[in-house]
Amino acid sequence: GDSVTQMEGPVTLSEEAFLTINCTYTATGYPSLFWYVQYPGEGLQLLLKATKADDKGSNKGFEATYRKETTSFHLEKGSVQVSDSAVYFCALTTGNTGKLIFGQGTTLQVKP
């Protein structure tokens, strides 16, 4: 079945460091890909998405490019801030179902 795999966490960085969180997927169809973020004590919220190959999603300085050839959707940010500390989830959806398949989540801690 369809699945999403994220890099193991936690990831600890200093402020202004470069961030990469790896995400790869397996899907039988043509998935749409998402990054959701969960700040402490809150629900998930959409960070960015891409719906077809070579699309780049971006928001709040974060970027991810839909790479069909490597089945990847890695999240990057050039300079992280303490306020970026959160849990990041890579997810996909296929077909007309609304079902989201999530990776296991990666905890990011940014230290001043």
Add this chain to the structure above:
Amino acid sequence: NAGVTQTPKFQVLKTGQSMTLQCAQDMNHEYMSWYRQDPGMGLRLIHYSVGAGITDQGEVPNGYNVSRSTTEDFPLRLLSAAPSQTSVYFCASIDRDRGWDTEAFFGQGTRLTVV
């Protein structure tokens, strides 16, 4: 807009007790769903509904019941709680009129502990 509202935020149950987790949304979304979040496993789909009167099972439905009598509400029932149901539960809704790959809106979650 309030968005997606879940109650309660925290709950402790004894094994065998029953309870209902409430979820309400005020965005007139037809699609609603329940997920559970466990460490190292991400979120897994329990049940979902594509509209009032229609529900279906997700990946991990055992031990849970749902109903959808109105567009706004989608309660999740635990009939006989078990320690394996200790988890954080999230309700989500999607405006499917904007497409199936559109943003899902999540509630703040219910942290359930079964002892």
